[in-house]
Amino acid sequence: MIRHPEKFQQLLAQVRDFVRTECIPLETQVDQSDEIPEALVQRMRDLGLFGHSIPEAYGGAGLTSEELSMVNIEVSQAATTFRARFGGNTGIASESLVVDGTEEQKRRYLPGLASGAVTGCFALTEPGAGSDATALTTEAVRDGDDYLISGRKCFITNAPIAGLFTVFARTDPAIKGAAGVTAFLIERGTPGLETPPAYRKMGQHGSPVGEVLLDRCRVPASAILGGQTGQGFRTAMRALNKQRINLAGLCIGPAIRLVDEMVERAGTRKQFGQPVAEFQLVQQMIAESNVEVHAARALLLETARKRDDGQDVTMEASMCKLFASEMCGRVADRAVQIFGGGGYIADNVAERFYRDVRLFRLYEGTSQIHLVNIARRTMALAQR
Structure with a gap:
């Protein structure tokens, strides 16, 4: 809307x-x-x-x-x-x-x-709880009017510079799975919370990603997001549902840029005495990329409008994230191909985007997890 x-x-x-x-x-x-x-x-x-x-x-x-x-x-x-x-x-x-x-x-x-005075981060993922977020082991133990939180979060975007952490922890160890998870709002400077130096990464240089370490980090009960225990996983899924729509847009932008870069490069790079843009197989890569960009954008905007209308777009959000992230990876690969040897050299736009967009197929749910979710929802709808 x-x-x-x-x-x-x-x-x-x-x-x-x-x-x-x-x-x-x-x-x-x-x-x-x-x-x-x-x-x-x-x-x-x-x-x-x-x-x-x-x-x-x-x-x-x-x-x-x-x-x-x-x-x-x-x-x-x-x-x-x-x-x-x-x-x-x-x-x-x-x-x-x-x-x-x-x-x-x-x-x-x-x-x-x-x-922007405060940078936030979303601390859900753990070494043993990635695609299976319900397997998280970070614990929040009640101590009077407070909670003592201990655990280790990893691969958290902006963790090294964040001032506010949304941390997911298990408040009831007797309850397995999603039901025992609670979200906490923790400010930087709270004793027991530390963030080591950022990771060195394949791409997206300039975007700090790191760990959040919690060692008996004491927070008041008022730090529970929403004020209710056991609602953390539901909160996480609601946030991720919207973020998957956001991420689809973030995959489409680089693909648009790369199509433009491919067209420009194909028009100036010559082989066999003519621009490579005149070769049909190069044209095919450009055409396929442009078609996929348009398809991803149409799916994204349709899903966003449905969400604005108040419809449940859980499955469509997964479709958007899956299709757009895979599409972006294919477009980046074609860009390197059209740039030739130059596309493999550092500081080249095709090489940089090729590294940067690889992450899109991993976070906010891997492609494989989204395929499973889409299949389950598709079959459930068929049985109504």
Whole structure:
């Protein structure tokens, strides 16, 4: 749903200009230094990028699913690390608060997340609890009016720089699976919470990812997200459902950029005395890529509109994430192929995106997990 078309087009134009004139020129520098300049992060704050999906009542823009999808397509046409810097706040790191937080928790934390004064992170994954998130072993033990939380989270985006952690822990060890999991809001500086240095990664340099270590981290019962124990897994799934739609947009943007780069490269690179764009097999790779981009975008926007209408889009969100992430990987592979040897050399746009987008098929549910979920829901619908 687009609420105010003219105003929204102005927002898109502003985002597009920021991406093309301020982010894309810094792609190589950020990839090499593994750090986004603070001046550019401040520009993100000034433009309101951290608060796009946070309700207006708490300082955000309150974008609808369709609006946010279109913005995500724009911002992700630069190297994916730029959107990752503010994307947690406008996605998975705030969504749990938005959908399940108490009014007091929303007033306390959402304005800081919306402004970018605070960076949030979503600490669910553990060494033994990835695709099977219900297997998490982090424990929260009641101690008077407090909880003592101990455990280890891994592969957490923005953990090394986060000021607010949404941590999922088991509050009832007697209950196995999802029912015994509770979400906690923990501020940096709380004794017992530490974040080691960021990992070295294959791609998305400039986006810090690391561990969250909890050793008898003491938090008050008021830190329970929503105020109720045992609701953490439901909260996580609600947040992930929206994030999977967001991620589909973040896969489409790089694919659009790569199609443009392929066309330009094919028109200038010559073999056998002519531009490679004149060879039909090269044209086939460009055509297939463009078709897949359009298909992914159509699926995304249809799903976003359904969500805005209040429909259950759990299966469609999985479809969006699965198709868009796999599509983006195929497009990146074709881009390297069209660039030839240059596509394998560092600091080349095709090489960088090839590394960056590989992660899309892993987080917010692996492709294999989404296939299982889609199959189960498809069969369940057939039995009604």
